[in-house]
Amino acid sequence: MDVILRADGVDLFYGTEQAVSSADFTLKRGEVAAIMGSSGSGKSSLLYCLAGVLPPTNGTVTFDGVQLSALPDGELSALRRTRLGFVFQYGELLPELTVEENAALPLRLAGISKTHAHAVAAQVLGRLGMSELLRRRTSKLSGGQSQRVAVARALVHRPDVVFADEPTGALDSANATAVLEEFLRLARRQKTAVVIVTHDADVAARADTQYTMSDGVLAQRVAV
Numbered sequence: 001m002d003v004i005l006r007a008d009g010v011d012l013f014y015g016t017e018q019a020v021s022s023a024d025f026t027l028k029r030g031e032v033a034a035i036m037g038s039s040g041s042g043k044s045s046l047l048y049c050l051a052g053v054l055p056p057t058n059g060t061v062t063f064d065g066v067q068l069s070a071l072p073d074g075e076l077s078a079l080r081r082t083r084l085g086f087v088f089q090y091g092e093l094l095p096e097l098t099v100e101e102n103a104a105l106p107l108r109l110a111g112i113s114k115t116h117a118h119a120v121a122a123q124v125l126g127r128l129g130m131s132e133l134l135r136r137r138t139s140k141l142s143g144g145q146s147q148r149v150a151v152a153r154a155l156v157h158r159p160d161v162v163f164a165d166e167p168t169g170a171l172d173s174a175n176a177t178a179v180l181e182e183f184l185r186l187a188r189r190q191k192t193a194v195v196i197v198t199h200d201a202d203v204a205a206r207a208d209t210q211y212t213m214s215d216g217v218l219a220q221r222v223a224v
């Protein structure tokens with residue numbers, strides 16, 4: 001079985017408040033998993049644990065056979081930068097850089113030439129309907145446009161796993177579909193696995209596996 005990510009018995013506490021409770025999760029290469037649940041149920045907290053952003057209070061997260069919390073900080077950051085992609089809820093674009101520069105950043109950090117990095121970024125941005133805005137500073141974008149740049153930036157370096165927290169939350173349905181199609185395309189073509197936290201039932205319905213989160217407890221939804 002080609003598992004890229006697994007969580008075993010993950011708990012996350014913020015002080016005395018438990019946000020995630022005994023979560024078990026397995027993700028195969030190329031699998032698209034959606035996590036739904038009401039506000040405050042612990043979805044983002046679980047995503048942070050799975051992505052190695054927050055160490056679980058108890059339990060383990062293993063990426064490609066390596067336990068994330070056992071890695072020294074430098075190695076964990078390098079792994080996150082090169083093998084993972086992120087679309088988080090709160091704007092993480094660099095406002096002084098252009099759309100193209102923001103999206104190309106993971107490739108530039110990996111030492112790829114500017115010409116090549118920008119060409120790849122422009123391709124992905126084009127599929128997300130952003131071709132007209134490549135040279136615009138991201139401080140001058142709408143929320144939905146910024147979200148698409150963040151999606152492009154999470155994908156350009158062809159990560160093994162992309163973590164996306166409400167990646168379509170600010171988008172109209174046509175653009176939400178474009179973002180989802182791009183995730184699915186990568187999953188099918190290059191075996192990028194995707195974990196999407198979403199409130200959108202249409203987005204979740206297109207995932208390979210669906211989970212619900214309720215009061216910190218993760219459960220897989222079985223197709224009927």
Ligand SMILES: Nc1ncnc2c1ncn2[C@@H]1O[C@H](COP(=O)(O)OP(=O)(O)OP(=O)(O)O)[C@@H](O)[C@H]1O
Binds near residue numbers: 037
């Ligand atoms: N940094 C923090 N410190 C303390 N408590 C937190 C922190 N972040 C989240 N929480 C609490 O943990 C619980 C789970 O929050 P989380 O953001 O994971 O939920 P969510 O399901 O992603 O919500 P939403 O759909 O609104 O984004 C909530 O009760 C929240 O108040």
